Amino acid sequence: MLLTEPHNPKAKGETISVTEQQVESNSKSEFERLLEQSLSFKFEQGDIVKGMVVRIERDGILVDVGGKSEGFVPQKEISNIPVDSIDDVCKVNENLEFYILREENENGQLTLSLKRVAQARGWVQLENQKKNDDTIRAKISAVVKGGVVVDVYGLRGFVPASQLRVKGTTPEELIGMEIPMKILETDTKRNKLILSQRLAVQEEKAAQREKILSTLESGQVVTGEVVRIADFGAFIDLGGLDGLLPISEISWERVSHPSDVLKVGQMVTTKVLKVDQDKGHISLSLKQMQPDPWKEIEDKFSEGQVVNGTVRKIQSFGAFVQIYPGVDALLPTVEMSEQPTAKPEEIVQVGQQVKAIIKKFSPKEHKISLSLKGMDVSDLLGS
Secondary structure, three states: OOOOOOOOHHHHOOOOOHHHHHHHHHHHHHHHHHHHHHHOOOOOOOOEEEEEEEEEEOOEEEEEOOOOOEEEEEHHHOOOOOOOOHHHOOOOOOEEEEEEEEOOOOOOEEEEEOHHHHHHHHHHHHHHHHHOOOEEEEEEEEEEOOEEEEEEOOEEEEEEHHHOOOOOOOHHHHOOOEEEEEEEEEEOOOOEEEEEHHHHHHHHHHHHHHHHHHHOOOOOEEEEEEEEEEOOEEEEEOOOOEEEEEHHHOOOOOOOOHHHOOOOOOEEEEEEEEEEOOOOEEEEEOHHHOOOHHHHOOOOOOOOOEEEEEEEEEEOOEEEEEEEOOEEEEEEHHHOOOOOOOOHHHOOOOOOEEEEEEEEEEHHHOEEEEEOOOOOHHHOOOO
């Protein structure tokens, strides 16, 4: 303090100078103002306040929010997601933000919520991620009629059954599973959150397809799972991208239908025939993984040789006769008899064994022509 003279004023009955009185008066009034302001601060419903956890009780949390007020968080307002213990959510002396549910009661205590703050932040984060079309991860907490309930950011969302793509599991086995999701709808007013695993899987597969396509090339050997069978071939899942295995590339031997050789779920190793990067198409071959029988017969047969065979297929122009596993030779209708023949079925039948003469032999061109002319009728075994 500043004094008028460097001695004790009270000893001579002197008073404190005007300057000293002003300083003391100002300091006091400022202190009282701040004290009154802190004591008269009004907490209102809907406010977010900072507070420190001072005690964890059986039915909730006691919180110091400063000033003369304290707050209490009921157990149901601690977390939107079921927890085994309150200690899993917060600790004593931990500083957190709380939502005011109810203003001070007659005891000066506020009713607070911890989960409402997490929910508010969760909605903001979800809306931003929906805007950015982000993929999030959510844990399945319950199986309900028409879909599943998931927990994400302290909120609960719903995934319709039509938007689920979880295979090989029972509904009960889904609980606790964390899966990727896309956000379909957010409605904070109605507390509505709808998600889709299907869209997330589609996006993931698109990324996988692009990656697979960039690494595949003709001649490469790949292994995949048969996922669909059609009349014209089979589709093989190569890890996110399906390749087509045409019926003509299943085996060197004639295949009536792909299902005669392949089954859905079967793992097969194939060779890549062609990759169309622009269209995303992949052509595969299973028979290319087997020895080429046309090369094997180059030194086994020759023109003029009599061979045994089995009639495999009959067309209007002739019959196909298998003379070696994987090798079918053509027996033209005009070569079936010395006499004019209108229909091949008049001479041979499917499954019939015959002896024939090799009239033309071109294994490199995959062409062999047979003839029955000059053969004894007794050589048509089974006729």
